[in-house]
Amino acid sequence: MSANRPTEATEESAARAASGGDGAAPDTYDVIVLGGGPVGENVADRVHAAGLSAVVVEHELVGGECSYWACMPSKALLRPVTARSEARRVPGLSDAVAGPLDAPAVLAHRDATVSYWKDDGQVRWLDSVGLDLVRGRARLAGPRRVTVEGGRTLVARHAVAVCTGSRPVLPNVPGLAAAKPWTSREATSAKAVPGRLVIVGGGVVGVEMATAWRALGASVTLLVRGDGLLPRMEPFAGHLVAESLAEAGVFLRTGVEVSEVRREAPGGPVTVLLDTGDEIVADELLIATGRAPRTEDLGLETVGLTPGGWLEVDDTLRVDGVPGGWLYGVGDVNHRALLTHQGKYQARVAGAVIAARARGVPLLETDRWGAHVATADRHAVPQVVFSDPEAAAVGLSAAEAERAGYRIRVIDHDLGAVAGASLYADGYRGRARMVVDLDREVLLGVTFVGPGVGELLHSATVAVAGEVPIERLWHAVPAYPTISEVWLRLLEAFRGD
CATH class of the missing domain: 3.30.390.30 (FAD/NAD-linked reductase, C-terminal dimerisation domain)
Incomplete structure (x- = not known):
């Protein structure tokens, strides 16, 4: 990470931010980054290292979904599970780890891993590399112009990068929304082990959370619409993981769909009705069936784009159809590869591209695998499912x-x-x-x-x-x-x- 000093423009805007600002005049930066997760942080750091001033706008926790509700907490829950499983198959060690996991200790470690859902450390990092932070919800207000709740206006000389990520989607099932089911956020941040957990979805989130919560003591039922798990991988991957989950005591049902959900009282039991006519009663229901871009309230309509959709981008991560080529969509919002490490890869590319274009330098490395194009998203995307x-x-x-x-x-x-x-x-x-x-x-x-x-x-x-x-x-x-x-x-x- 760069530790370059802020440019003069950054210092001036930081002074205005410190004084509170009166909203009368916009703060101008070379680059405005919408979203303070790993993708936004990397875009901002790369352009700043190239000598451009940059500001990050974030309305939640700096560090984003991965740091607090996805990659980090889920792996903190899963590591004790896989470590115990492997130790039980090592002669001389198996008897020593025969007992159950210490669920409160695992959850406490998870909490420490996510810094107790506080972003002080991430904010300190932004400050240490000379990047400004503006708290609040941001909306585009025309070309290169961003408004932030509270009345503040930001203007970009060169680029605005949308790095707002994605969110879980609830399918249109009667009673589901009213039942307040878990999404990936609640599943990775729950404060206690549910007695009975129903999970809908056989992808990465469904499989990993079935692995974790079953090992922590929950009775888990995994419902899958298709005929197997991990449909985006080779079929044998899903088969081997399914065998292991069954051996661990997970009840797996494939080829079924949820037709209705009922929860009579907040916090009470939830009843899941299947298209087969069966009913399953649980303490919690996790829906892990898909994601949507966080673009629904970004003001995309002010620059001729449709709100709520994925951002179509070229291989330099520039959004298609925006005159002037100043808008970039980096990370999950472009739907190329919904993985944190791929988003950070795109951020490195986008940062180099924005810096080159700001200097008026031609993009010379745009061939396949060049420094100014995101090629791996199409040809070499790595992914690990931390199941057992x-x-x-x-x-x-x-x-x-x-x-x-x-x-x-x-x-x-x-x-x-x-x-x-x-x-x-x-x-x-x-x-x-x-x-x-x-x-x-x-x-x-x-x-x-x-x-x-x-x-x-x-x-x-x-x-x-x-x-x-x-x-x-x-x-x-x-x-x-x-x-x-x-x-x-x-x-x-x-x-x-």
Whole structure:
């Protein structure tokens, strides 16, 4: 992160902010960033490091969804679960961890991880690198102009970056909204373990929260409309995770839909009615079925865009259809890859692009994988599902590669058959797959499922993003005895050794 001093414009506007401002004259910055999550922070830091003045506008906690209601708290809940699960399969250690998790201790650690939902540390970081912060809800008010609740107006010389993220969506089910179900926010911040929890949705949030709350003592029912879990990954990923959840005591029902929800009194039991006619009674209901962009009240209509929709952007993250090219949509709002690390990647690209355009420098690196384009969003998106076992993937699945017209070969290997896996845990179960482009002999995608495989993923990401030829990968020798030796087995299978 940069520690550059603020520009003169930043110092002047900071002084006005400190005095409270009278709203009579707008504060002018080179760049206005809407949203103070990881994406907005990175855009602001990158442009500031390039010598531009920048301000971040945020109406909630600086640090955003990931820091307080998503990535960080969910992983704090899940790490004790997976650590105990793996320890129970290590001879000499299994008896020592035979008991239940200490739920209050896990929740207390979760609270500390999110700084007790206070953003003092994040605000100090903004101040340390010379970035201004304006608290309040922001709306566009025409080209390069932003109003903030309370009457303050900001004007951008060069760019406005919308980094407001996404929010959970509740499906249109009778009685659902009135029942006040959990979304991902409540699921990651709950103060106590529910006795009975129904989760609707078989994607990442549904799977991870089923894993966490079941291990913490809740009776969990997982309802999935489709025929399996983790539909965006290779089918075997969902199958292995489903087997493990069932063994842990999660009741999994696929091919069902919720037809109605009833909750007679606030805080009372909730009844979930299914399209099969069945009823399930629980203490809490978590809806984990999708997300929508936080663009519904941003004033997009003042610049000719439709409020509430995803922002269509080009590969430089500039919003399509806005005259002058001053508006950028970075992170979840553009719907390219709804992952924090991908949003931060986009922020690095957008920051470089905004700085170059502000200086009047031509964008010279706009070819595929160039510094001024976001290429990985289409070709090398890594993701880890922190279930038990973990599921990790990057690039295209076999089905996606075939639909895209590639001539492919799929190589699978049993992760449990690798020497390092037998040392990691007794009865290690897992699987690895690589999808090879036969015309270029490079990897299009890689998937791992098994305990601890999240730490294997970056090697696969490097191979996919770098389009490393198979023959060169053969010379990347994995250490013995590690689970990484699965790379050797996959490559041997491809070569016919």
